[in-house]
Amino acid sequence: MSRAKQFWALLQMNLGAIPQRLGLVCTIVIGVACAVGVLVSMLAMGVGARREALANVRPDRAVLRSVDALGAAQSSIAKDAAASIHDLPGIRRNAQGEPIAVAQALVFVQARNRANGEQMGFPLTGVTSGLVDYMPELHLTSGRMFKPGLRELIASNNCARQLADFAVGDKRNMRGGEWVVVGSFDVGRTEGVCNVFADADTVLSAFGRNTFNQIGVMLQSPATFAELTSALKANPAIRAEAKHESQVVEEGMQQLNGILNFVSYFVGSIMALAATIGAANSLYAIVDARRRELATLRAIGFNSGPIIASLLSESILVALPGALLGALIAWLLFNGSLASPFGASFRLAVTPALAVLGLAWALAMGAISGFLPAVRAARVPVTVALRST
Amino acid sequence: MKYLPLIWAGIWRKPGRTTLVLLQVALAFALFGVLQGMKTGVDQAIANARADVLFVAPAAFGGMPLPAAYLERLKSIPGVKGVTFADGMLGTYQQPTQVVYVLAIEKNDTWLTLAPEIFSVSPKDLAALHNKRTGVLISADIGKKYGWHVGDRIPLSSNVQQSDGSATWVFDVVGMFTAHEIGAGGYIVANYSYLDEARTLNKGTVRNFYALISDPQRAAAMSQTIDAAFANSSNETQTASFKENAQQQMRRIGDLNFAIRSIVSAVLVALLFSISTMLMQTIRERTPELAVLKTLGFSDRAVFAMVVAEAVVLCVAAALLGLALAMGLFPYAAKFVPGLSMPKVVIAAGVIGAVLVALVSVAVPASRAARLRVVDALAGR
Numbered sequence: 001m002s003r004a005k006q007f008w009a010l011l012q013m014n015l016g017a018i019p020q021r022l023g024l025v026c027t028i029v030i031g032v033a034c035a036v037g038v039l040v041s042m043l044a045m046g047v048g049a050r051r052e053a054l055a056n057v058r059p060d061r062a063v064l065r066s067v068d069a070l071g072a073a074q075s076s077i078a079k080d081a082a083a084s085i086h087d088l089p090g091i092r093r094n095a096q097g098e099p100i101a102v103a104q105a106l107v108f109v110q111a112r113n114r115a116n117g118e119q120m121g122f123p124l125t126g127v128t129s130g131l132v133d134y135m136p137e138l139h140l141t142s143g144r145m146f147k148p149g150l151r152e153l154i155a156s157n158n159c160a161r162q163l164a165d166f167a168v169g170d171k172r173n174m175r176g177g178e179w180v181v182v183g184s185f186d187v188g189r190t191e192g193v194c195n196v197f198a199d200a201d202t203v204l205s206a207f208g209r210n211t212f213n214q215i216g217v218m219l220q221s222p223a224t225f226a227e228l229t230s231a232l233k234a235n236p237a238i239r240a241e242a243k244h245e246s247q248v249v250e251e252g253m254q255q256l257n258g259i260l261n262f263v264s265y266f267v268g269s270i271m272a273l274a275a276t277i278g279a280a281n282s283l284y285a286i287v288d289a290r291r292r293e294l295a296t297l298r299a300i301g302f303n304s305g306p307i308i309a310s311l312l313s314e315s316i317l318v319a320l321p322g323a324l325l326g327a328l329i330a331w332l333l334f335n336g337s338l339a340s341p342f343g344a345s346f347r348l349a350v351t352p353a354l355a356v357l358g359l360a361w362a363l364a365m366g367a368i369s370g371f372l373p374a375v376r377a378a379r380v381p382v383t384v385a386l387r388s389t
Numbered sequence: 390m391k392y393l394p395l396i397w398a399g400i401w402r403k404p405g406r407t408t409l410v411l412l413q414v415a416l417a418f419a420l421f422g423v424l425q426g427m428k429t430g431v432d433q434a435i436a437n438a439r440a441d442v443l444f445v446a447p448a449a450f451g452g453m454p455l456p457a458a459y460l461e462r463l464k465s466i467p468g469v470k471g472v473t474f475a476d477g478m479l480g481t482y483q484q485p486t487q488v489v490y491v492l493a494i495e496k497n498d499t500w501l502t503l504a505p506e507i508f509s510v511s512p513k514d515l516a517a518l519h520n521k522r523t524g525v526l527i528s529a530d531i532g533k534k535y536g537w538h539v540g541d542r543i544p545l546s547s548n549v550q551q552s553d554g555s556a557t558w559v560f561d562v563v564g565m566f567t568a569h570e571i572g573a574g575g576y577i578v579a580n581y582s583y584l585d586e587a588r589t590l591n592k593g594t595v596r597n598f599y600a601l602i603s604d605p606q607r608a609a610a611m612s613q614t615i616d617a618a619f620a621n622s623s624n625e626t627q628t629a630s631f632k633e634n635a636q637q638q639m640r641r642i643g644d645l646n647f648a649i650r651s652i653v654s655a656v657l658v659a660l661l662f663s664i665s666t667m668l669m670q671t672i673r674e675r676t677p678e679l680a681v682l683k684t685l686g687f688s689d690r691a692v693f694a695m696v697v698a699e700a701v702v703l704c705v706a707a708a709l710l711g712l713a714l715a716m717g718l719f720p721y722a723a724k725f726v727p728g729l730s731m732p733k734v735v736i737a738a739g740v741i742g743a744v745l746v747a748l749v750s751v752a753v754p755a756s757r758a759a760r761l762r763v764v765d766a767l768a769g770r
Contacts, residue, residue, distance in 0.1 A: 027666040034659035038652055066548075068485045073451065074548065107451035110627040118637055119629060124449075174449065176623045207452030208623065267420065267652055274416040274656070278663040281409040285670045 003306050010302070010310035015317070021289070024282040025318055031275035032322025032365055033329065036358040039268030040330040043357070044348040045339050046260040052346035053249050055189040056137050059222040060092070061245040064215040064232070071252065072106050076211040081238045082128075088231045090224035091217045094133040100218035103128045105203050105211075109174060109196075114164045122159060124174075124196045126203025134216055135187065143168040143183030148199045151206070154183035159194035175206045193345070215240070272365055279369035283315055287377045294377050295385035304378035311377055315370025316363055323362030327355040392695060399699045402675070407703065410667055414707030414746075415714060417656045418739055422715025424649045425735045431639050433730060437506045438635040440605035443612055445598040448625040454594035455624050457585075463600055466618060468611055470603050473497040474595040476581055478588075480545030480558060482535055489531070489545055490576040491558075493584040503599060504631060507569050510578075514564030522583045524563035530574035537562055551587045558587070600628075608633065657746065665750035668700060672754040679758050680766030693759035700751035701744055708743035712736055 018025050064085060069075035077085075082103040091099040105126040113120045129148070132138065146152035153172075160166040170181045179198070187195065204210060219225055229242050243251075287294070294307065331350040339348055400407055445463065447455050454476070463472045476493045494500055496519045500510060510526060518524045527537055537543055541562045551558070566578055585592060602611050612628040619626045629637075672679070679692055687695075716731055 023666045023669060027663050030662045031659045034655040038655050041651075068481075070479070070488060074479060076548070105451075107449050109449040110446075118640070119627065121450075173621065173625075175452065175625065176621045206623075207449060209452060213451075267424075270416055270420045271652075271656060271659075274413050274420075275659060277409050277413040277416070278659070281406055281413070281663070281667060284406060284409075285667070288674075 003303060006302050006306035007309050007313075010297070010306055011313055014310055014314040018318075021286055024286055027282050028279040028315070028318050028369075029322040029325065031278045032319045032362050033326035035268065035271040035275040035365070036323040036326030036362055037329045038271050038326075039264060039361065040327050040350060040354045040358050041334045041348070042260070042264035042267060043354055044330065044334055044350045045346075046257050046264065047351055047354060048339065048349040049256060049260070049346045050250075050253055051349050052193075053253055054246065056187060057246045057249055059244070059246070060219040061134075062217050062219055062225055062228060062242045063245055063248045064217065064240045064242050065213070065248075067239055067241050072104075072213045075213050077103070077213070077215060077238075077240055078211050081240065082212055082215055084235070084238055085215050085217070085240065088228055088235075090219055090227035090231070092220045094130065098130065100130050100133045102130050102134045102216045103200055103212040104214050104216060105200055105207075105209060106213045107203060107207050111163045111165075111172075114162060117164075120163060122163060122194045122196055124153070124198060124203065126200035127197050128200045131197060134218055137188035138185050140183050140185045143181075146182055146198055149202060150199070151177055151179040151202055152182045153179055153196050153198040154185055155181055155197075156193065156195040157184050157186055159196060160184060162194055175208075177206060216245075217242075268361075272361055276365045276369045279315065279319065279365065280373060283311070283370055283373035284376070287311070287373045290377070291380055291385045294380045295382045298380065298382050299386065307378045308374040311374035312367060312370045315374075316366035319362040319366030319369075320359060323358045324355070327358045330354075392691075392698070396695055396698050396702065399675075399695065400703055402671070406667065406671070410664065410703060411707045411710070413663060414660065414704055414743070415711035417660050418708040418711025418743065419714040419718070420656060420711075421653055421739060421742070422712045422731060422735065423718055424652060425738070426715060426719060426731050428646070428649055429732055429735060430730055434506060435632065435635045435639060438630075438632040439504065440608050440630045440632040441602050442503060442631045443600040443602060443608065443615065443628050444631060444634055445600055445615055445626050445628045446596075448616075448627040453624060454591055454596055455598065455626065457593050457595050459598065459619070459624070459626075462618065463598055463615065466600075466611075466614060468602050468604065468607065468614075469600050471497075471499055471601040472598055473499045473503075474581070474598045476584060476594070476596045477576075478547055478549045478558075478584065480547040480549075482543065482545055487535070488575075491525070491545065491547075491560075491584070492576050492578050493581040494578060495581045499599065499601065508566065510564075510566040514566060517563040518578065518580060521561055521563050522580060523559060523561050524580060525560040526564045526566045526578040527562055528566055528568040528574060528577075530568070531577060532562075532565075534574045539564060549584075550589045552589050553587075605630075657742075660746055661750050664700070664704070664746065665753065668696075668751055668754040669757075672696065672758050675758075676761065676766045679761055680763050683761065683763045684767070689759040692761075693755050696755040696758045697748070697751050700747040700755075704743040704747035705740055708739050712739050 064077070065072065065075035066077055085103075086099050086101050091101055094100055107124045107126070108121050109124050110119055110121050112118065132145075140154070141157060143154070146154055155166050165172055166181055166184075168181055168184055172179045172181065187193075200212070204212075217228070219228065225242065225244065232238060232240060232242055297307065298304070327350065334348045335350040336347050339346060445455070445459075447453070457474065460472055460474065463469060473495060478491050478493070480489050480491055481487055482489050498512075498515070500508075500515060501512060514526055518526055525543070532538065535543075539562050543560050543562065545558045545560065546556055547558055548556075549558075550556070560577070560579060568576070581595075600611075600615065602608065604611075608630040612630065612633075615628045616626050682692060683689070712731065712735075719731070
C-alpha cells in the first residue's frame with residue numbers, strides 16, 4: 001500500500017473515531033477557541049481604530065507639514081509660506097478657480113465632559129477659506145457656516161454628544177472672549193470624533209500665534225502628488241514636505257496601534273501556549289489509549305511516516321474548528337461594540353482577515369501540539385504494546 | 390499523613406502528563422497575575438498620587454503658554470503653600486526619530502518630593518544641575534539608550550530657536566534622576582534659566598505651574614479658585630490635582646476591569662475543561678488501581694478525598710508557580726505600566742481560584758472514583 005493510501009486510510013480512521021473520544025477532542029476545541037477568541041477580540045480594537053481613522057481618507061488629498069515634524073503639533077508653517085503653497089502645481093481648483101488649499105492652525109482646548117463633568121479636551125482647528133471644497137464629506141446638519149473675522153465655530157455632532165455647551169447657539173468662553181457655536185455637522189462615516197472649526201485668522205489672533213500647523217490640499221488627481229512634491233523640493237524656502245492623507249493618519253495611529261498590538265499579542269501568546277500544552281496533553285492521552293491499535297497497524301505494515309502525518313493532520317483539523325468558534329464568539333460578542341481606550345473612541349471590527357489570522361494561529365497550535373504525540377505514536381514498540389493488556 | 394505518599398504517587402503516576410498540566414495551569418495563572426498586577430499597579434498609582442499638588446496648565450494647548458509672572462499671583466492665593474513651574478522643549482539626538490523631551494525646571498527644593506512615584510532626584514544631583522547653567526540630569530534608561538554618561542556633552546537639535554541663530558542646543562550631563570514613565574527613556578531635566586535666556590520666542594513663559602496646597606481635602610475647591618482667578622484673561626488656566634489627573638488618565642485607558650475580567654474568564658473556561666477531561670482520563674486509566682485500594686479496605690470517602698487532594702495540590706502548586714512567573718515578568722512589564730505590584734490579595738485570590746478550579750474540575754471524576762464497584766472495576770467492565 002502506498003504511503004499516500006496509508007495516510008488516507010489512517011486519517012479516515014482517526015476522524016471516524018472522534019465521537020468515541022469526544023471529551024478529549026472537545027478540550028482541544030475549547031482551548032483553541034478561547035485563545036483565538038481572546039486574540040481576535042483584542043486585535044479587533046486595533047483594526048476598528050484603524051478603520052475608523054481611515055474611513056474618510058481620500059487618495060487625492062495631501063497634507064503639508066514642516067520638514068521632520070513629528071506631528072501636527074510640532075509642525076509650523078509661516079503665513080508667507082502658506083501663501084506661496086497656494087501657487088504650487090498639482091493642486092485642484094474650485095468652481096471659482098481658486099486652489100483648494102486650507103491652512104490649519106490647531107489648538108487643543110480643555111472642556112468638560114457632558115455626562116460626568118470631567119476634563120476632556122477637543123481640537124479646535126482654525127481654517128482659511130475653502131473648507132467646504134477641501135472636505136466634501138462635511139455637511140451641516142443644523143445652523144450655518146462660521147463667518148470670517150467673527151468668534152464663531154462649527155462643531156461635529158459628536159462634540160455635542162460628548163461635551164457640554166456644544167449645541168447650536170451655545171456660547172463658550174475661550175481666551176477671555178465669547179465664542180458662539182453657529183453650526184453642527186457630520187463627516188462621512190467617522191464616529192465618535194469631535195472636530196471643531198473656526199476662522200483661521202480669528203483663532204491665530206485669539207490664541208496669540210502667527211504660524212499655521214499644516215496645510216491640507218486637494219490634488220487634481222492622486223497622480224499629481226509627485227508634481228507637488230517635486231515643486232516643494234525645488235522651493236526650499238517653504239521648508240515643508242507633503243504626505244498623502246493616508247500616511248499622515250497611519251503615522252498618527254502608530255502609537256495607539258503599537259500599544260494595542262503589544263497587549264493583544266502578549267495575552268494571545270500566553271493563552272495560545274497554554275492551549276497548545278493542553279492540546280498536547282489530550283493528544284498524548286489519545287495516543288496512549290490507542291497503543292494496541294497503533295501497534296497492530298505497525299505490525300501489519302503501516303509505516304511510521306503516514307502514522308505521524310495522519311495524527312498531525314488530525315490535531316490540526318481539530319484545532320481549526322476551534323479557531324472558527326473563537327472568531328465567531330468574538331464577532332457575536334464584540335463586533336461593532338464601542339471601545340474607548342487611551343482617549344480614542346471607535347467600534348471594534350472583527351473582520352474576515354482577523355478570522356484568517358486566528359485560523360493561522362490554530363494551524364500552528366495544532367501542528368506544535370500534535371508533533372510530539374505523533375512521534376510517540378509512531379514509536380510504539382510493537383511487541384510490548386501487543387503483549388500488554 | 391499516611392495518605393501523603395499515596396497522593397504523591399497518584400500525582401506523579403504519569404510524569405509527562407502531570408508536567409504538562411502543571412505548565413498549562415501555571416501559564417494561566419501567570420497571565421492572571423500579570424493582569425491583576427497591572428490593575429493593582431494602576432490603583433496604587435492613583436492612591437499614591439498627591440492630592441495636595443495642583444497642576445496648573447493653560448486651558449488651551451497650542452496657543453500662548455502661561456506667563457511666568459503668574460507665579461506671584463499664585464503664591465498670593467490663600468491656601469497655597471508653595472509654587473514652582475516647568476517648561477519644556479522637544480529636541481532630537483542625531484536622528485529625527487530619536488526624540489528627547491527636555492524638561493526645564495527652576496531652582497526649587499520642591500522637586501525633591503513633588504511626585505516621588507514618577508520622578509525622584511537626590512539633593513546632590515539637583516544641586517549639581519543648578520550649579521551649571523547648561524547642565525542636565527539624565528535617567529539610567531535614556532543613558533543606556535544613547536550611551537550617555539555623567540560628564541558627557543550632548544547636542545540636541547530643536548525647532549526652538551536660540552538668539553544666536555543656532556538650531557543646536559548643547560547640554561552637559563551633570564547627574565542622574567530616576568523616572569517611572571511609560572516608554573522609559575523619553576526625557577532629560579535641564580535648567581529653566583538656560584532655556585528661557587537662550588530662546589527667542591515665548592520668553593518669560595512656562596508650560597505649567599505646580600501649586601502646593603496646605604489642605605489636600607480642598608483640592609477641588611482650590612482648583613476652581615485658581616481657574617477663577619485667571620478666568621476671562623487671555624491666559625486662562627485649567628487646574629487639577631495630581632490625583633484627579635491620575636484618575637482621569639486611568640479612566641481614559643478604558644474599562645480595564647472589564648477587559649481583565651473577560652480575559653480571565655476565557656482562561657478559566659479553557660482551563661476547567663482541560664483539567665476536568667484530563668482528570669477524567671486519569672481516573673479511567675486508574676480504575677483497576679482504585680479498585681485494588683478499595684479491596685484493601687479504603688472507604689469510598691477516602692478514595693474520593695485522595696483524588697480531590699491530588700487535584701488541589703497540583704493546581705495550587707501550579708498556580709503558585711504561575712504567580713512567581715508573573716512576578717518575574719513585572720520588571721519588563723513595568724516599562725508599559727509603571728508601579729506593577731503583586732499584593733498579598735492577588736496571591737490569595739490566585740490560590741483560592743486554583744482551589745476552586747481544582748474542586749470544580751475534579752467533582753465528576755472523584756465521585757466516579759468513589760462510586761466504583763470493586764467487582765466491576767477489577768473485571769474490567
